[in-house]
Amino acid sequence: MPRFKRYIGIDYSGAETPTSSLRGLRVYAAMGTAEAQEVPPPSSPRLYWTRRGLAEWLVATLRESEPTIVGIDHAFSFPLAYFRRYGLPPDWQTFLDDFCVHWPTAGDHMYVDFVREGEYGNGAARMGDTRWRRVTDIAAGGAKSPFHFDVQGSVAKSTHSGLPWLRYIRDQRGKAVHFWPFDGLEMPAGVHVVAEVYPSLWRGRYPVEGRTPDQQDAYTACRWLQDADQSQTLGHHLAPSLTPDAMTTARFEGWILGALPTGANRRNRSARK
Numbered sequence: 001m002p003r004f005k006r007y008i009g010i011d012y013s014g015a016e017t018p019t020s021s022l023r024g025l026r027v028y029a030a031m032g033t034a035e036a037q038e039v040p041p042p043s044s045p046r047l048y049w050t051r052r053g054l055a056e057w058l059v060a061t062l063r064e065s066e067p068t069i070v071g072i073d074h075a076f077s078f079p080l081a082y083f084r085r086y087g088l089p090p091d092w093q094t095f096l097d098d099f100c101v102h103w104p105t106a107g108d109h110m111y112v113d114f115v116r117e118g119e120y121g122n123g124a125a126r127m128g129d130t131r132w133r134r135v136t137d138i139a140a141g142g143a144k145s146p147f148h149f150d151v152q153g154s155v156a157k158s159t160h161s162g163l164p165w166l167r168y169i170r171d172q173r174g175k176a177v178h179f180w181p182f183d184g185l186e187m188p189a190g191v192h193v194v195a196e197v198y199p200s201l202w203r204g205r206y207p208v209e210g211r212t213p214d215q216q217d218a219y220t221a222c223r224w225l226q227d228a229d230q231s232q233t234l235g236h237h238l239a240p241s242l243t244p245d246a247m248t249t250a251r252f253e254g255w256i257l258g259a260l261p262t263g264a265n266r267r268n269r270s271a272r273k
Contacts, residue, residue: 001232002032002229002230003067003069003229003235004066004067004068004069004193004225004229004234005031005032005066005068006030006031006032006066006067006068006069007029007030007036007068007069007071007222007223007225007226007229008027008028008029008039008058008061008068008069008070008071008222009027009028009029009036009071009073009197009199009217009218009219009220009221009222009224009225010025010026010027010054010070010071010072010073010218011024011025011026011073011199011214011215011217011218011221012025012072012073012074012155012161012162013025013051013157013158013161013214014074014112014156014157014159014160014161014162015157016111017107017108017109017110017111018050018051018052018105018106018107018108018110018161019050019051019053019108019109020051021041021046021047021048021049021050022048022049022050022051023047023048023214024214025048025049025050025051025054025214026038026049026212026214026215026217026218027039027049027218028215028218028219028221028222028223029222030222030226031066033226033230036219036222036223036226038215038218038219041053041054041057051161051162051165052106052108052165054165055165055168055169058070058169059168059169059173062173062176062177062192063173063176067190067191067192068192068193069192069193069194069195069225069229069234070192070193070194070195071195071196071197071221071222071224071225071257072162072166072194072195072196072197073155073158073196073197073198073199073218073221074155074158074162074196075134075137075143075146075155075158075159075196075254076092076163076166076182076196076254077092077095077134077182077252077253077254078128078132078134078146078147078253079128079132079133079134079137079145079146079253080134080135080249080252080253081128081129081132082126082128082132083095083252086098086125086126090248090251090252091252092179092182092251092252092254093170093182095252096163096166096167096170097167098126099126099163100163100164101122102115102121102122102123102125102126103115103121103123103126103160103163103164104120104121104164105121105160105161105163105164106164106165106168107120112157112160112161115160116149127147128145128146128147129147130145130147130148131145132145132147133145134146134249134253134254135246135249135250135253135255136250136253136254136255136256136259137256139256139259139260139261140198140200140201140256140259142200143155143198143200143256143259144156146159146160166179166194169194173192175191176191176192177191177192177194178191178192178193178194179193179194179195180193180194180195180238180255180257181250181254181255182252182254185238185239187238195257196254196255196256196257197221197224197225197256197257197258198258198259199216199217199218199220199221199224201224201256201258201259202220202224202258203220205220205223205224206219206220206223224258228258237257237258238257240255240259240260240261241261242255242261243261246261
């Protein structure tokens, strides 16, 4: 029996400010076995979603009763090396609180680059190294470091702009929303789930049918969540077969939902070529 009734896929964007209308910020949703549809932002002069508007919409949506799983395409945490360099305990909530102090990227007029360049916040005290990757980034076989800015396929700006909004959702909804795997692999029945996804894992699985790349990534994330749950294989991905050390690390580094143990995703993609 499927665990969820609603599936939401989000292709994120770290461009401009939290109140900017962003063409690259896209949302698709599906109920049950219905076809995934793009979700437009609330009616306003803005044509596209803003990061603030999306976070507020998610909080409202996750107040509803239908068990929902949300997949968001940006890193939810940083590599172990970051925790070690800055003396942070292996605890995701502590990490989020500390990050938001140094990287106040949720401010209405705040660009990520304002913090990177030292105009606001104290990003210099919490910089990362492009060589640092999480265990799950390596397992996904292509996911870039969350500190790798200004390159093709970078998620660094999305990550640095998106983390404060994860904290916002967590603060607003508390235990009604389970952030996987930080809150554990086991989750109460009926709880909403928010997880990190990487649509490139499933690229080519779903026809584009005229969608832009950003739309396609959001659609792909939504469809994969829906298909995996409806086929009753999602539970396998929510309890990945990791070594004890990798699982311990994943509790504060995070894990990309659908990523398999190191190398397996690369092998599977090669087999499909």
